Amino acid sequence: MSRRHLTRSEREQLELFRALPGNLAPRDAQDLMAYPFFSLAKTHRITPIDYRMNDIAIRVEAVPEHGMATIWDADVLIWAASQIVEARDAGLRTSRLMAATPYEILTFIGRGVSARDYHRLKAALDRLQSTTVATTLRQTSERRMHRFSWINEWTERADAHGHADGIDLIVPDWFYRAVLDDALVLTIDREYFALTGGLERWLYRIVRKHAGRQRAGWRFDLRHLYAKSASLSPFKRFAFELRDIARRQPLPGYRVAVECDRTGRELLVFAPGTLSTGACGQPVDGVVPSGTQDRVPSGTGIACYQEPGAVFSAGNSVTCEPPNLDSNQEESNSSDVGRDADRWKTADGSRR
Known part of the structure; x- marks a missing residue:
């Protein structure tokens, strides 16, 4: 094996995948949905996650400089999963090396596109790269830990004038293989990105x-x-x-x-x-019939001709x-x- 081959970077070995245009359906990896991989707080977390259940073990560690990747940072991985699945379904070649503009990522995950939003995106990429994960998930036949970071590396691209015009990033093989498996990916509601609480x-x-x-x-x-x-x-x-x-x-x-x-x-x-369609009677205006010539305020946020039904049946x-x-x-x-x-x-x- 040549010395040159030994020293080739991971980036040089991967074919570049350019992000697809359009409003793609958001997809999420089921493993990331079901297990604790991210901090749920916006505050700086360095306390490790150490989760064990039967044969499943997950250890997530952060560095003090950046802190642990948060559940908002995971939106970047949802973007990546959505791109990979869409390209695969269209018969296009996919890759772990992905290229996009900050605008494309930010608009997909429902963020603004100001300079402040761009700097927050870069901070999210730093946390995703510096957070390390060790897990036995999908390693059960070997009972061994697979260790990786959510992003192996990321790079800013600049135009001829030195202004940033794009981002290249490499997702880990553990994540990439999960996304390519139909059984391990689910489509999520786009309104998810509007949820503000971790x-x-x-x-x-x-x-x-x-x-x-x-x-x-x-x-x-x-x-x-x-x-x-x-x-x-x-x-x-x-x-x-x-x-x-x-x-x-x-x-x-x-x-x-x-x-x-x-x-x-x-x-x-x-x-x-949803409560607005399943638990309420016929929707009406903010006023209801009073039995006289006048109409009166309903006194509820969602006016109904009948009492809202229970979300779930009562009892034990x-x-x-x-x-x-x-x-x-x-x-x-x-x-x-x-x-x-x-x-x-x-x-x-x-x-x-």
Whole structure:
């Protein structure tokens, strides 16, 4: 083997893939949706994530200079996944070496395009590159850890006048192979990018991964959700914020509620649907018929001719469909899914 071949950079070995134009459907990698890989806070986090469940181990580490990659930084990976899947489906050659303008990335993920937004994008790329991940996910046959960074390297391109006009970045092989596997990618709602809270964003991805399009939805024990989030907040604060999300219903395409089982354990319940179409009667104006010649204010944010129905049925009985069909086969076969869904206990305590 020649000395020149030994010293070739990774960039020199990869063919450049130019980002596709147009408003592509956003795609997300299921592994990134189901497990704790990112900080949920906008504050500087250097505390590692150390998650273990059965045969799955995840260790995420940050450097003090940049801090851990956040769930907002992960939008860049959603952009990358969407580009790779779109190109593959169109029969085009894809590559881990991707080229785009900051404008293309920022507009896809719903950000502004000012100088400040551009500098924030560069800071996100720095965090994605400096954050390291070690995991056994998709390494189960070998029981070995795969270590990588979310971006192997990134480079600014400049025009003839020295002004930045593009970005080249290299995504890791672990991520690239997951995106190319149809079973490991899901389309997400574009309204996801409008969610401002880290916990809201994380919860949407968990809900989209597990509830999918099943009418019966999915259930999670709050304590187990807390472990899967890798949040640094105390559990009481975490549970309070989940209850607040259930009150506000901000997740696009899904309804969420907090219920208690017969033992008093709190469960987060979620299913496809929206309150504006499924829980309310016929929508009307901000006033309703009063029974006289005059119309009076309805007194509610969403006016209805009838009382809004409950998001979920009341009571402690739980009847559910089989596990989420959108889950990838690897996770569906693991005991982690059984723990997530608590094996769908029925009212008499038996397991389905």
